[in-house]
Amino acid sequence: MGNEILIVEKSEGIATLTLNRPEARNALSRALREAIVEAFHGLRGDPEAGVVILTGAGKAFCAGLDLKELAQRKPEDAASLFGPMSVIQAMADFDRPIIGAVNGPAITGGFELALACDVLIASSTAGFADTHARVGALPGWGMSQKLSRAIGIYRAKELSLTGNVLSASQAEAWGLINRVVEPDLLMEACRQLARDMLSCVPEVLRAYKRVIDEGYARSLAQGLEVEMQAVRKATGSLSA
Numbered sequence: 001m002g003n004e005i006l007i008v009e010k011s012e013g014i015a016t017l018t019l020n021r022p023e024a025r026n027a028l029s030r031a032l033r034e035a036i037v038e039a040f041h042g043l044r045g046d047p048e049a050g051v052v053i054l055t056g057a058g059k060a061f062c063a064g065l066d067l068k069e070l071a072q073r074k075p076e077d078a079a080s081l082f083g084p085m086s087v088i089q090a091m092a093d094f095d096r097p098i099i100g101a102v103n104g105p106a107i108t109g110g111f112e113l114a115l116a117c118d119v120l121i122a123s124s125t126a127g128f129a130d131t132h133a134r135v136g137a138l139p140g141w142g143m144s145q146k147l148s149r150a151i152g153i154y155r156a157k158e159l160s161l162t163g164n165v166l167s168a169s170q171a172e173a174w175g176l177i178n179r180v181v182e183p184d185l186l187m188e189a190c191r192q193l194a195r196d197m198l199s200c201v202p203e204v205l206r207a208y209k210r211v212i213d214e215g216y217a218r219s220l221a222q223g224l225e226v227e228m229q230a231v232r233k234a235t236g237s238l239s240a
Helices: 030-043 075-081 087-093 109-115 143-151 153-160 168-173 183-198 202-216 220-235
Strands: 006-011 014-019 051-056 098-102 105-107 119-123 127-129 165-167 179-181
Touching: 006 030, 014 030, 014 183, 030 087, 051 183, 087 109, 098 109, 098 183, 105 109, 109 127, 109 143, 119 168, 119 183, 143 153, 165 168, 168 179, 179 183, 202 220
Parallel strands: 014 051, 051 098, 098 119, 105 127, 119 179
Antiparallel strands: 006 014, 127 165
16 A cells, blocks of 8 residues: 555444655656545545544645646646646535645645544644746636635735745634544544544534535525525424
8 A cells, every 4th residue: 555646444334545755755647646536535425534634745735736646737637736636626516524634834735635524633843835927827626715615815815925835723713623632642533533424423413514515605694595405304294
């Protein structure tokens, strides 16, 4: 398993996905992106994967897209970057909680990968940076919209319009991540959180995640209707 670019381990209802390109700071090559998409598609119907933990091998969480490979991009690579076959879409479609165990720097596309998780716990060695503007590219995985909703528009602009690094402690203070722990405690903290989630009723856990996500993308009034529709579907007893 150690030579695989994505290590998938399952135990006690928890699936741990480890990006395994430490020599490239876990940069997202096409092969790694496709492996992540395949893993999430496969885990969706797996009873042994009630919660997923996503992390990186080595000292980095993810350095973003593999820029060397991207410079030689072929037209057929577009499907693995954007649209239904993208990593971000596969994570958005996944119906179980995804915990991001941010073990080190999460840069640009790696930052967007973190934002695609449902909950973020970071090592004290983690850091976050959006360098799209510095490298001359616009984001395509949701950074421009998700970050401002997570930490507020002014803080998001500070990060995205400078490319500066946000430390783990500051990310916690700004509400970007749930909490910071020491590096050697990171995975156990994530596993404990996963066990807490697994103590819930599985069908409700999945439905609740969907309701939160769908409602958050809409106005409050529309979000409340999303909730009520879910309740009607679940109970079958409430009138319109």
